[in-house]
Amino acid sequence: MIFIFLILAIVVLVYVYLTWNFDYWSKRGVPSPKAKILFGDLPNGLTRKKHIAYDIQAIYDDFKAKTPFVGIIQTRDPRLLILEPEVVKDVLIRKFNNFRNSEFTDMIDTEQDPLFAQNPFFLKDDEWKEKRAEITPAFTTNRLKALYPLIQDVSVRMVKYINDESKKSDPFDARELSAKFTTDVVSNCIFGVDAESFTKEKPEIREMGRKLLAPSATLFFKIFLVESFKFLKKFIKIQFMQAEVKEFFVNLMQQALKYREEKNVQREDFLDYIIQLRNKKHISELEMASHTISFFSDGFETSSIAISHALYELAKNKRVQDKLRDEVNKHCDDNGLLNFETLNDISYLDQVFHEALRLHPPAVITSRMCSETVDLEHDGKKVTVDKGMNVYIPIIHMHYDSEYFLEPKSFQPERFDDGVMKDYLDRCVFMPFGAGPRICLGMRFALLQSKAAIAAIVRNFEFSVNEKTQDNPLIIDPKEFLNIKIGGLWLNFKPLNEE
Numbered sequence: 001m002i003f004i005f006l007i008l009a010i011v012v013l014v015y016v017y018l019t020w021n022f023d024y025w026s027k028r029g030v031p032s033p034k035a036k037i038l039f040g041d042l043p044n045g046l047t048r049k050k051h052i053a054y055d056i057q058a059i060y061d062d063f064k065a066k067t068p069f070v071g072i073i074q075t076r077d078p079r080l081l082i083l084e085p086e087v088v089k090d091v092l093i094r095k096f097n098n099f100r101n102s103e104f105t106d107m108i109d110t111e112q113d114p115l116f117a118q119n120p121f122f123l124k125d126d127e128w129k130e131k132r133a134e135i136t137p138a139f140t141t142n143r144l145k146a147l148y149p150l151i152q153d154v155s156v157r158m159v160k161y162i163n164d165e166s167k168k169s170d171p172f173d174a175r176e177l178s179a180k181f182t183t184d185v186v187s188n189c190i191f192g193v194d195a196e197s198f199t200k201e202k203p204e205i206r207e208m209g210r211k212l213l214a215p216s217a218t219l220f221f222k223i224f225l226v227e228s229f230k231f232l233k234k235f236i237k238i239q240f241m242q243a244e245v246k247e248f249f250v251n252l253m254q255q256a257l258k259y260r261e262e263k264n265v266q267r268e269d270f271l272d273y274i275i276q277l278r279n280k281k282h283i284s285e286l287e288m289a290s291h292t293i294s295f296f297s298d299g300f301e302t303s304s305i306a307i308s309h310a311l312y313e314l315a316k317n318k319r320v321q322d323k324l325r326d327e328v329n330k331h332c333d334d335n336g337l338l339n340f341e342t343l344n345d346i347s348y349l350d351q352v353f354h355e356a357l358r359l360h361p362p363a364v365i366t367s368r369m370c371s372e373t374v375d376l377e378h379d380g381k382k383v384t385v386d387k388g389m390n391v392y393i394p395i396i397h398m399h400y401d402s403e404y405f406l407e408p409k410s411f412q413p414e415r416f417d418d419g420v421m422k423d424y425l426d427r428c429v430f431m432p433f434g435a436g437p438r439i440c441l442g443m444r445f446a447l448l449q450s451k452a453a454i455a456a457i458v459r460n461f462e463f464s465v466n467e468k469t470q471d472n473p474l475i476i477d478p479k480e481f482l483n484i485k486i487g488g489l490w491l492n493f494k495p496l497n498e499e
């Protein structure tokens with residue numbers, strides 16, 4: 001009898017604990033969906049049957065017309081999802097001091113992951129400010145210009161690779177192709193080494209890059225637990241980077257450093273910038289390794305996702321592909337090359353790439369953690385956001401909103417004609433790189449390497465979607481953090497200049 005009573009008491013306690021916050025939003029008069037026990041309003045956060053972007057889309061569609069913000073529950077924790085661009089602007093820009101940190105800032109454990117510890121993405125408050133300011137000069141126009149020939153070399157290798165491989169008439173996974181490209185570019189720009197992704201059977205740097213960002217089911221589950229039950233943060237240590245990967249990249253940096261110093265090599269690349277930083281600020285070798293790995297991890301994955309989606313959309317839209325090819329050809333010099341300035345001048349290339357980013361932003365949402373309690377208000381509706389509350393900004397959902405983009409599901413680079421992109425960015429309805437003081441730090445480098453890859457491919461090949469692509473419709477892989485599609489993006493390439 002006592003035993004049954006005990007079990008019942010435990011069940012009741014667990015129920016009360018799990019549903020404790022379910023009236024959090026109704027008590028504050030903020031509209032919210034009906035949360036389900038254990039799942040909250042984001043069931044796929046736990047089940048991983050679908051990407052969490054789809055849960056947020058359902059809430060966005062239900063509430064967008066009614067309210068500028070909606071209260072949601074993640075397992076048992078209240079969160080705020082912003083639906084109105086003006087309020088997005090408040091969070092990301094106007095009230096930045098209250099929302100200066102990201103949701104992930106408290107997640108990284110400097111002992112477990114010392115090499116992610118310098119990445120501004122994971123840092124907060126003054127430390128974030130200091131590191132962001134430290135790294136920003138690595139992306140000046142002069143440095144990017146100096147890196148451009150390295151990017152061009154990789155483009156040439158990529159074109160040769162596609163030429164050779166297309167003779168086998170097998171389709172290419174645009175995602176893997178783009179990842180090879182960005183891996184080679186960033187290895188070259190950071191470590192000064194050729195990752196040989198296009199020539200080696202199992203290129204080590206590409207393999208390590210794959211491991212660096214491949215989230216395991218255990219990692220997802222730990223993040224889910226820590227995010228859902230904040231008290232567990234003290235007990236559950238999250239380690240993003242495996243020891244083997246850490247060792248590999250530290251070694252790579254040490255070797256690159258040794259080579260450069262022994263041979264007195266002068267190259268205006270990212271490693272050179274880190275060396276200058278060491279000389280100026282006496283940063284440790286671990287800090288140097290941390291900076292280089294941050295460049296590497298931030299630099300290859302997001303851009304390769306973006307390039308692959310742009311290629312996919314071009315493959316589907318022959319008119320746009322042909323028009324872009326004409327534009328690129330018009331801007332090439334006598335040797336068929338695009339220089340740094342002309343690459344930036346091809347406005348149609350810019351439009352194509354941004355339209356692909358609109359349809360397939362690599363990061364589907366971004367988030368901020370409230371660091372000082374503050375009120376958000378719009379159209380007579382008000383919410384008090386308490387310190388510690390996570391606030392979600394729906395990036396992809398705004399990109400697909402027909403209130404802002406006509407026929408939002410169709411690929412129309414012309415929608416960015418006449419310089420209207422700035423207006424979309426200013427209104428915070430188009431945010432592939434986020435917005436405000438925490439906007440993507442590597443945006444200019446990302447644009448440079450992505451446009452260089454797309455221009456090289458479109459100049460040299462005609463390409464179409466292969467039937468292996470599961471695009472009816474494309475579905476975001478629930479096993480990934482970022483916007484990666486299930487089954488890959490398979491394309492057929494036909495060389496335009498047959499040898």
Ligand code: HEM
Pocket residue numbers: 092102119120121122132294295296298299300302303306361362363366367431432433434435436437438439440441442443445446447450
């Ligand atoms: C197409 C490629 C890329 C996309 C779409 C992208 C997107 C983003 C987004 C959405 C954020 C969050 C911004 C916010 O919350 O407001 C971000 C942050 C960041 N990105 Fe990127 N990114 C790309 C490439 C890169 C590259 C190439 C680098 C560096 C080499 C980089 C470095 C960073 C860093 C360091 C942050 C954190 C900034 C901070 O918190 O201060 N990203 N990126």
